[in-house]
Amino acid sequence: MSTSSQYDVVIVGGGSAGITVAAHLQQSDRAPESIAIIEPSDTHYYQPIWTLVGAGVFDKEISERPMAEFIPEGVTWIQDYAETFDPDANTVSTQSGDTIEYNYLVVAPGIQLDWDGIPGLADAVADPRSGVVSNYAYEYCEDTWDTMQTLQPGDSAVFTQPATPIKCGGAPQKIMYLTADHLRKRGILDDVSVQFYTPGTVIFGVEKFARTLRDVVDRYGIDVHLHSELVEIRPDTNEAVIRGTGGGDSAPGERVVSYDMLHVTPPQSAPDFIKESPLSNDEGWVDVHKHTLQHNTYDNIFSLGDASSTPNAKTGAAVRKQAPTVVHNLLQLMHDGEITAPKEYHGYSSCPLVTGYGKLVLAEFDYDNEPDPTFSFDTSQERYSMYALKAYGLPQMYWHGMLRGRA
Numbered sequence: 491m492s493t494s495s496q497y498d499v500v501i502v503g504g505g506s507a508g509i510t511v512a513a514h515l516q517q518s519d520r521a522p523e524s525i526a527i528i529e530p531s532d533t534h535y536y537q538p539i540w541t542l543v544g545a546g547v548f549d550k551e552i553s554e555r556p557m558a559e560f561i562p563e564g565v566t567w568i569q570d571y572a573e574t575f576d577p578d579a580n581t582v583s584t585q586s587g588d589t590i591e592y593n594y595l596v597v598a599p600g601i602q603l604d605w606d607g608i609p610g611l612a613d614a615v616a617d618p619r620s621g622v623v624s625n626y627a628y629e630y631c632e633d634t635w636d637t638m639q640t641l642q643p644g645d646s647a648v649f650t651q652p653a654t655p656i657k658c659g660g661a662p663q664k665i666m667y668l669t670a671d672h673l674r675k676r677g678i679l680d681d682v683s684v685q686f687y688t689p690g691t692v693i694f695g696v697e698k699f700a701r702t703l704r705d706v707v708d709r710y711g712i713d714v715h716l717h718s719e720l721v722e723i724r725p726d727t728n729e730a731v732i733r734g735t736g737g738g739d740s741a742p743g744e745r746v747v748s749y750d751m752l753h754v755t756p757p758q759s760a761p762d763f764i765k766e767s768p769l770s771n772d773e774g775w776v777d778v779h780k781h782t783l784q785h786n787t788y789d790n791i792f793s794l795g796d797a798s799s800t801p802n803a804k805t806g807a808a809v810r811k812q813a814p815t816v817v818h819n820l821l822q823l824m825h826d827g828e829i830t831a832p833k834e835y836h837g838y839s840s841c842p843l844v845t846g847y848g849k850l851v852l853a854e855f856d857y858d859n860e861p862d863p864t865f866s867f868d869t870s871q872e873r874y875s876m877y878a879l880k881a882y883g884l885p886q887m888y889w890h891g892m893l894r895g896r897a
């Protein structure tokens with residue numbers, strides 16, 4: 491039987507963004523009277539650690555916690571999928587047919603992984619013995635480590651990045667550097683061909699960090715192919731079809747590359763239910779102002795995280811800076827009737843680029859690709875301290891700080 495209910499604030503998605511916003515709202519001395527989170531999953535994942543799971547540093551279970559432990563006390567958890575929005579009536583409908591009415595809405599359902607976007611990918615990645623792996627899903631990230639260990643002299647390890655926006659733009663490279671370092675430790679790096687195919691025009695968009703990454707690529711002897719994208723996988727013959735986009739050194743047209751290990755970052759896009767909703771822009775993302783995170787058409791709607799239209803690098807680190815902006819502006823609108831003194835987000839994002847076991851370059855930058863450092867020392871150099879921060883410090887900060895509204 492369908493029901494209807496009403497809340498001051500409804501949050502769609504209980505991932506990094508949804509839970510962080512709920513925690514900040516609930517703790518505010520101007521907290522709304524009623525908050526609900528629509529989130530279907532029993533489990534909350536700390537996705538950034540999947541890079542190190544794929545490299546054999548941690549078991550995948552380290553990334554999961556029961557969702558129930560992170561829904562803030564006093565917040566109602568509606569365990570369901572949001573399906574459609576009627577912003578003129580201020581309602582969201584769910585998969586089970588319920589209608590939920592809101593005064594203010596925060597939309598944060600993350601990004602969609604389009605495994606079907608590359609022919610051959612969905613079936614190959616689901617088969618742990620195919621050689622095709624991806625750190626982009628909890629259920630697959632351990633296969634990366636299993637496959638990495640099977641590499642032998644004469645083999646090829648191929649890494650790809652799609653042409654679409656993705657979450658954590660550094661993740662396709664991090665696992666490549668870890669694989670190369672693993673091969674180095676085994677003494678077979680010179681005998682395995684490590685290749686990277688990316689549609690990008692540079693190895694990294696911020697020159698300060700790209701400089702170090704070029705040295706890392708040289709050190710490992712990695713073949714980097716810019717202007718190149720994976721368009722098909724032929725798992726029966728262990729072949730990847732790569733299309734040159736015609737820029738730089740890539741010839742237009744297709745070529746076939748053999749692989750023994752193929753790490754794929756899948757194409758990604760806004761979730762279908764967002765694309766089909768009145769909330770989306772032409773590219774399908776929730777259409778918000780890039781500084782205030784307020785919807786460009788509907789004043790009582792905000793969005794942050796991977797599903798929003800803000801042109802920052804999509805990361806959890808960005809979410810940590812966006813959440814206080816959404817909360818400040820939403821509460822001001824709720825209590826004062828307008829946003830007279832908006833809090834602004836300026837595109838901060840951070841990409842901890844793991845360049846080997848115990849080595850990390852911490853890239854922090856803003857909308858203009860200008861470095862936006864937290865630390866006073868130079869994090870464009872490879873450092874153990876920054877690796878330790880990613881492996882041990884940031885997960886604690888996430889579970890105990892960010893998701894509790896304390897960081």
Ligand SMILES: Cc1cc2nc3c(=O)[nH]c(=O)nc-3n(C[C@H](O)[C@H](O)[C@H](O)COP(=O)(O)OP(=O)(O)OC[C@H]3O[C@@H](n4cnc5c(N)ncnc54)[C@H](O)[C@@H]3O)c2cc1C
Pocket residue numbers: 502503504505506507508528529530531536537538539540541570571572573598599600601625626627657658661761763794795796797804805806807808809840841842
């Ligand atoms: C391999 C990998 C490495 C990464 N490394 C880093 C890193 O080093 N640093 C970093 O900062 N970030 C990293 N990230 C990115 C980071 O995890 C994301 O940017 C972040 O989780 C985005 O938060 P979000 O809340 O927008 O989306 P998510 O955290 O993905 O949460 C979305 C939530 O919405 C829910 N949802 C989906 N559909 C619906 C629906 N219809 N109705 C209601 N709820 C729905 C989902 O169940 C989920 O709980 C990495 C990601 C991956 C995959």
